[in-house]
Amino acid sequence: MAFIEDMQGRDLTLLQTLDGRTITYTPDGGSPRTVAGMLQSYSEITGGESVDVIINSPILSVRGIDVPEIAEGDQFSIDGQDYTAAAVRSDNEGITEIMLEES
Numbered sequence: 001m002a003f004i005e006d007m008q009g010r011d012l013t014l015l016q017t018l019d020g021r022t023i024t025y026t027p028d029g030g031s032p033r034t035v036a037g038m039l040q041s042y043s044e045i046t047g048g049e050s051v052d053v054i055i056n057s058p059i060l061s062v063r064g065i066d067v068p069e070i071a072e073g074d075q076f077s078i079d080g081q082d083y084t085a086a087a088v089r090s091d092n093e094g095i096t097e098i099m100l101e102e103s
Helices: 003-018
Strands: 023-026 033-035 037-047 052-063 075-078 081-090 095-102
Touching (some): 052 081
Antiparallel strands (some): 037 052, 081 095
């Protein structure tokens, strides 16, 4: 087994072990499919006019090979909640992080 294939398998095992939830991914104009991923919450403090505001955003981490066509606007369904991909970032190590917005 090649090194890259071995690492891709380890990434999948890690994501399934850490989270293990069912995630349905639907690319724009494509068919829905199940992918493995890990959903986390990201919080950011932003200065408002009179008080600071905390913004919470869900971040989904998936293997890049499972979502090669990922683009902003693609749809995800996680635990019965629908989301839209708001921002996409690859770590160049095989994992893609997607900032989600509730649909």
